[in-house]
Amino acid sequence: MDPTATTAATPTAATPGGIELEHVGKSFDGGNTWVVRDLTWRVEPGRITGLLGPNGAGKTTTLRMIAGILPPDRGTIRVGGVDVTRQPLDAKRRIGLVPDAPALYDRMTGAEFLRFLADVYGVPTAHRTRRMEELGRRLGIGDWVHSPIARYSLGLRQRLLLVGSLLHDPPVWILDEPIVGLDPEAARALKDLMVERSRRGGTVLMTTHLLEVAERLCDVVAIMHRGRLIAEGSPADLRRRFVREGGEEPAARPAAAGLPADAGLEDVFLLLTREPAPGGTDEPGPGRHAPGGSR
Numbered sequence: 001m002d003p004t005a006t007t008a009a010t011p012t013a014a015t016p017g018g019i020e021l022e023h024v025g026k027s028f029d030g031g032n033t034w035v036v037r038d039l040t041w042r043v044e045p046g047r048i049t050g051l052l053g054p055n056g057a058g059k060t061t062t063l064r065m066i067a068g069i070l071p072p073d074r075g076t077i078r079v080g081g082v083d084v085t086r087q088p089l090d091a092k093r094r095i096g097l098v099p100d101a102p103a104l105y106d107r108m109t110g111a112e113f114l115r116f117l118a119d120v121y122g123v124p125t126a127h128r129t130r131r132m133e134e135l136g137r138r139l140g141i142g143d144w145v146h147s148p149i150a151r152y153s154l155g156l157r158q159r160l161l162l163v164g165s166l167l168h169d170p171p172v173w174i175l176d177e178p179i180v181g182l183d184p185e186a187a188r189a190l191k192d193l194m195v196e197r198s199r200r201g202g203t204v205l206m207t208t209h210l211l212e213v214a215e216r217l218c219d220v221v222a223i224m225h226r227g228r229l230i231a232e233g234s235p236a237d238l239r240r241r242f243v244r245e246g247g248e249e250p251a252a253r254p255a256a257a258g259l260p261a262d263a264g265l266e267d268v269f270l271l272l273t274r275e276p277a278p279g280g281t282d283e284p285g286p287g288r289h290a291p292g293g294s295r
């Protein structure tokens with residue numbers, strides 16, 4: 001069996017809240033190079049999933065396609081069983097998105113921005129006020145909510161986006177580098193929210209370059225390299241596959257030098273992404289791509 005293959009189930013039945021990608025491909029130059037290549041992947045509800053990868057691996061492109069911001073050139077994406085291309089509004093309602101480079105309306109106050117989002121998502125007035133207060137308190141926005149966004153610091157903008165992304169209580173929460181810019185207290189509040197939502201059965205999908213955070217926080221991590229998923233599993237699983245335990249070669253990679261016993265996710269990540277991505281062609285290959293399947 002392929003050592004880096006995922007144990008994730010073949011995406012078939014629609015999973016409430018889950019995300020399914022089948023043979024998804026994206027090219028920005030008319031098909032000469034593929035930024036995301038034949039990606040078949042299932043993100044399960046009830047877990048925090050971390051999508052990791054070097055700069056330019058295709059993580060943000062993948063999240064944007066899932067969120068319906070960017071159309072895939074190939075393949076299908078379903079969110080909670082709803083096809084993102086065919087039923088874009090239905091799919092978007094299920095998603096709370098925290099983008100990496102957001103455009104905020106600087107002249108609005110935080111409260112105006114949040115009310116605007118609540119309108120877009122059709123959150124009832126009484127409900128929105130309670131959610132704004134509760135989430136604002138947890139993420140420490142305080143009285144800033146009444147100030148124009150132009151005066152916000154980077155971290156405060158990020159807190160506002162986090163609150164806005166959860167106003168409609170979406171089953172799927174997608175976060176692109178959400179911790180960047182947050183101070184330790186806000187970062188902790190964010191992590192607590194992620195854990196709570198996943199324990200309640202929500203789907204939480206985040207990208208991060210903070211591998212120590214991913215190792216502690218994520219139930220599952222998927223490593224993307226040059227548009228493909230090359231490994232997926234719990235951080236402990238990945239360590240077990242690649243770390244030399246008790247003098248044994250790691251079962252997963254007999255040909256590779258086993259990592260030392262104290263190696264962590266960062267070492268596994270660097271080992272895997274140092275090498276060329278499998279199937280180094282610019283054409284997306286036929287058939288289902290199991291992460292790491294062509295290694």
Ligand SMILES: Nc1ncnc2c1ncn2[C@@H]1O[C@H](COP(=O)(O)OP(=O)(O)OP(=O)(O)O)[C@@H](O)[C@H]1O
Nearest residue numbers: 028035053054055056057058059060061062207209
């Ligand atoms: N709109 C676009 N037009 C052309 N190329 C793009 C566009 N968006 C992304 N790319 C290219 O696609 C590749 C993947 O980019 P993407 O932003 O998905 O990577 P990433 O894994 O999120 O990287 P990072 O960790 O740096 O954020 C990069 O080579 C990038 O330059």
